[in-house]
Amino acid sequence: MTNQSVIDALAALADPTRRQIFEHIADRPRAVGELAGVLPVSRPAVSQHLKVLKEAGLVLDRADGTRRIYQLDPGGLAALRDYLDGFWNRSLAAFKQAAEQTPKEK
Amino acid sequence: MTNQSVIDALAALADPTRRQIFEHIADRPRAVGELAGVLPVSRPAVSQHLKVLKEAGLVLDRADGTRRIYQLDPGGLAALRDYLDGFWNRSLAAFKQAAEQTPKEK
């Protein structure tokens, strides 16, 4: 609900490795070791990234024996999309106004 | 069009100062010195951030005498929103499936 979650989500997705993890999870739920096997980083690194993604509200986790399954969290994504939608309207208005001010654009 | 622009946009908005700059520009077009006067950083810092935002396709600039006016670029925002929308559908599907697998959630 807060604006901080959106900020955390943006910062979380800014890292290339975290974005790869996120995209793999988006495909289907994954275990930690499964992700580490695909990615070019160690398993602890994956764990640390998953912690960041979880705190940002982008992923959920559940236990499955000794394994831990991670999946997407719709809440974080919705917050992000709503945040960007807020700019979208203002962006269109500003762009329209600027186009009128400089009509001789190539 | 490429996926790289989306990645650049995410990384650009991850920085707190850049997000503040972006939000001020979203309010209305601004000059560089105008932004530096409001923000707690120096003018060169603002210039560097604007360069990043511009390369990410999030802002546009035009000359106005010695000043340079920056405004939002709808293209970058649209690409970002479409990117997140792609995850949104997958997220809902994954969440629904997981809810069925663990029906005894509190």
Added chain:
DNA sequence: CGGATTGGTTAGTCATTACTTACGGTAAGT
């Protein structure tokens, strides 16, 4: 012209953070 205003660029410093290695902890199998 000459000074003043406005911005972009460069060099260098400092803080943040992503990564690996090592360790501890829990659950399943024998």
Added chain:
DNA sequence: ACTTACCGTAAGTAATGACTAACCAATCCG
């Protein structure tokens, strides 16, 4: 119980990047 498999945490290091100070370029006004 012992071993194996899987995962999170801590410590330490290397690399990324955000910032300031100094300098240079372009435009406007007297």
